[in-house]
Amino acid sequence: xxxxTKNHKPKLKLAVYWAAACGGCCVSVLDVxxxxxxxxxxxxxxxxxxxxxxxxKDVEALPHGFIDVTLFNGAIRNSENQYMAMLLREKSKIMVxxxxxxxxxxxPGLANFSNREAIFDRVYHTSESTVNxxxxxxxxxxxxxxxTLHIPVFFDEVKPLDKVVCVDYYLxxxxxxxxxxxxxxxxxxxxxxxxxxxxxxxxxxKTQCDECERKKSDKKTIKRFFRPFEVEDDGETCFLEQGIxxxxxxxxxxxxxxxxxxxxxxxxxxxxxxxxxxxGAKMMSAIGTMIDSNAPEEISEIVDQIADPAGTFYRFSLxxxxxxxxIS
Amino acid sequence: xxxxPTIVSFLCNWCSYTGADLxxxxxxxxxxNIRIVRVMCSGRVDPTFVMKAFREGADGVLICGCHxxxxxxxxxxxKCLRRxxxxxxxxxxxxxxxxxxxxxxxxxSEGKQFAELADEMTADLLKLxxxxxxxxxxxx
Numbered sequence: 001x002x003x004x005t006k007n008h009k010p011k012l013k014l015a016v017y018w019a020a021a022c023g024g025c026c027v028s029v030l031d032v033x034x035x036x037x038x039x040x041x042x043x044x045x046x047x048x049x050x051x052x053x054x055x056x057k058d059v060e061a062l063p064h065g066f067i068d069v070t071l072f073n074g075a076i077r078n079s080e081n082q083y084m085a086m087l088l089r090e091k092s093k094i095m096v097x098x099x100x101x102x103x104x105x106x107x108p109g110l111a112n113f114s115n116r117e118a119i120f121d122r123v124y125h126t127s128e129s130t131v132n133x134x135x136x137x138x139x140x141x142x143x144x145x146x147x148t149l150h151i152p153v154f155f156d157e158v159k160p161l162d163k164v165v166c167v168d169y170y171l172x173x174x175x176x177x178x179x180x181x182x183x184x185x186x187x188x189x190x191x192x193x194x195x196x197x198x199x200x201x202x203x204x205x206k207t208q209c210d211e212c213e214r215k216k217s218d219k220k221t222i223k224r225f226f227r228p229f230e231v232e233d234d235g236e237t238c239f240l241e242q243g244i245x246x247x248x249x250x251x252x253x254x255x256x257x258x259x260x261x262x263x264x265x266x267x268x269x270x271x272x273x274x275x276x277x278x279x280g281a282k283m284m285s286a287i288g289t290m291i292d293s294n295a296p297e298e299i300s301e302i303v304d305q306i307a308d309p310a311g312t313f314y315r316f317s318l319x320x321x322x323x324x325x326x327i328s
Numbered sequence: 329x330x331x332x333p334t335i336v337s338f339l340c341n342w343c344s345y346t347g348a349d350l351x352x353x354x355x356x357x358x359x360x361n362i363r364i365v366r367v368m369c370s371g372r373v374d375p376t377f378v379m380k381a382f383r384e385g386a387d388g389v390l391i392c393g394c395h396x397x398x399x400x401x402x403x404x405x406x407k408c409l410r411r412x413x414x415x416x417x418x419x420x421x422x423x424x425x426x427x428x429x430x431x432x433x434x435x436x437s438e439g440k441q442f443a444e445l446a447d448e449m450t451a452d453l454l455k456l457x458x459x460x461x462x463x464x465x466x467x468x
Binding site: 293304311323324325 | 375
């Protein structure tokens with residue numbers, strides 16, 4: 001039978017791009033499994049480096065606003081990431097910051113505890129596995145007999161996507177749950193009414209704790225912090241009540257609390273709930289009420305048991321926090 | 329221009345703000361570097377406030393509450409104390425000296441102590457120098 005072209009809605013043009021990312025977000029798109037056929041029925045994938053061999057020049061050649069939706073994953077680490085963010089913004093009607101790195105900076109954002117100089121020194125000079133007798137470090141422009149070679153400029157700090165281009169929606173998670181992606185994709189494809197611009201989609205407004213099924217008592221006190229391997233988890237009591245740091249109180253729900261179901265505490269990849277400006281600060285606020293002591297020395301001792309507060313409370317959100325990088 | 333530290337201070341309504349007010353009504357002279365924000369309780373001081381103060385260019389942040397046991401809301405000052413220890417560790421990791429954040433107990437009758445505290449903290453911050461957070465965060 002001939003396809004009915006009369007009332008046929010044109011297929012959506014979809015692009016997926018990775019910047020400073022691990023590739024997990026692109027894989028999460030592949031995790032739709034056989035539903036990919038439903039996706040390709042509704043959409044043409046015009047650019048997706050992990051799966052399709054399409055060059056940057058092909059994207060450059062597209063008319064403005066040609067792509068309907070771009071799922072941009074990864075943080076902005078270097079000038080190539082920034083260029084592609086700007087290019088895809090220009091070519092796309094809807095720009096989605098897909099995953100924790102594009103949303104808040106993510107794991108690559110932890111590099112903001114350091115700077116370009118220190119990172120280069122570690123990677124190209126002092127790391128145990130580096131052999132670099134000539135002390136070579138990458139330069140953005142290098143003269144060779146054939147001409148000048150250009151490689152991307154490494155920035156001094158990592159930025160989330162919305163620091164370089166205007167973002168329409170945020171789809172959080174490390175990686176976002178595939179079910180949430182399908183819901184959002186279906187909403188866009190079927191022309192359903194979309195939430196207001198700049199909003200976080202594919203996640204709830206309430207925190208992890210609201211949907212967590214672990215047993216919680218009113219007496220949430222912590223006398224000692226433990227790392228997960230130091231405690232034999234009973235599988236049903238709230239992690240915080242067992243003294244294990246769990247980011248649940250300061251993290252959006254929507255992930256199906258899979259970490260907690262897998263007996264691991266929440267690490268906070270879904271980012272803060274609405275109207276929270278600084279996820280780590282909210283977590284510190286919450287922990288502050290739980291520490292079970294009123295004596296300054298004892299409090300100081302208990303707090304010292306948290307090995308890396310900044311890295312724990314801002315594991316996925318350092319570049320999007322108020323003090324977004326180390327000052328000195 | 330000569331460096332003059334800016335200290336953002338959060339004073340609780342029931343004790344410390346009244347204490348600072350007493351310093352004023354007693355015409356006690358103290359360093360004008362303190363910018364006072366009145367909050368209902370030191371327990372109201374969200375760590376976000378402290379970070380925001382530093383982000384906007386404060387060289388120091390001072391939190392004052394009622395003496396232990398005197399909190400109008402029973403235990404707000406204890407909650408503040410615990411948060412204070414957490415924030416100190418955090419700002420140290422972010423490259424801000426933990427000495428720039430202080431938590432002190434000032435009662436409603438301690439106007440003199442408040443004035444001395446303001447002078448002392450200003451002198452300490454003069455020695456420490458500016459944070460320069462705006463230069464670092466706005467150059468990129």
